[in-house]
Amino acid sequence: MKFTTRLLALGAAMALNSAYADEVQVAVAANFTAPIQAIAKAFEADTGHKLVAAYGSTGQFYTQIKNGAPFEVFLAADDSTPAKLESEQETVPGSRFTYATGTLALWSAKPGYVDAEGAVLKGNSYQHLSIANPKAAPYGLAATQVLAKMNLTQATQPKLVEGQNITQAFQFVSTGNAELGFVALSQIYKDGKVEQGSAWIVPAALHDPIKQDAVILNKGRDSEAAKALMQYLKGPAAAAIIKSYGYQI
Missing domain, CATH: 3.40.190.10 (Periplasmic binding protein-like II)
Structure with a gap:
């Protein structure tokens, strides 16, 4: 009972x-x-x-x-x-x-391709730079702000590959369709380190928070x-x- x-x-x-x-x-x-x-x-x-x-x-x-x-x-x-x-x-x-x-990062799937200062952007040796659509994705807007601050807007314009969102921007780089791209740090980072490839963690001063x-x-x-x-x-x-x-x- x-x-x-x-x-x-x-x-x-x-x-x-x-x-x-x-x-x-x-x-x-x-x-x-x-x-x-x-x-x-x-x-x-x-x-x-x-x-x-x-x-x-x-x-x-x-x-x-x-x-x-x-x-x-x-x-x-x-x-x-x-x-x-x-x-x-x-x-x-x-x-x-x-x-x-959030934190923005410039990333390549290739180890050693992106330096710790992001100088690879000015080197102009790449064919494609991936970003998210700046009109729909805040990380894409932040990427355009970084390029403007570095006086690279015109130089990079012909190289831009635009994803509908930050996931697609990441996929362009991870599949090799773009040598490098601006992604969310969270996509490549876990427990204090970048998990794959090479990256420059973009200083917050280069774009709006x-x-x-x-x-x-x-x-x-x-x-x-x-x-x-x-x-x-x-x-x-x-x-x-x-x-x-x-x-x-």
């Missing part, structure tokens, strides 16, 4: 937990793919909520959100797009915050999972993962 009572109590507790567990639909800037995948696992283990992510450029997500896409949370690659959505009353007031500050904001969208207004995710992103477990990929908090 006692055993049966315990089983019933356990079943009731599990049912109660599952009632509170939920899914949250998240639009994630492409540069944050690897960190959010790690965060999603920890988030589900710690809270029971499941994070379902879609990846793309911040500009493309803006258009999709305005057209009614079913996203509940938006993790952008900038702070201006969430602020714009906020001003257009597409978000939950007071939910926006900066979850990470890449402040990445998160916000709850109107479709997530009543979602407990959305609220839980935002709190989780502010906590120590998520912070440790975010920092391990080269972001600042």
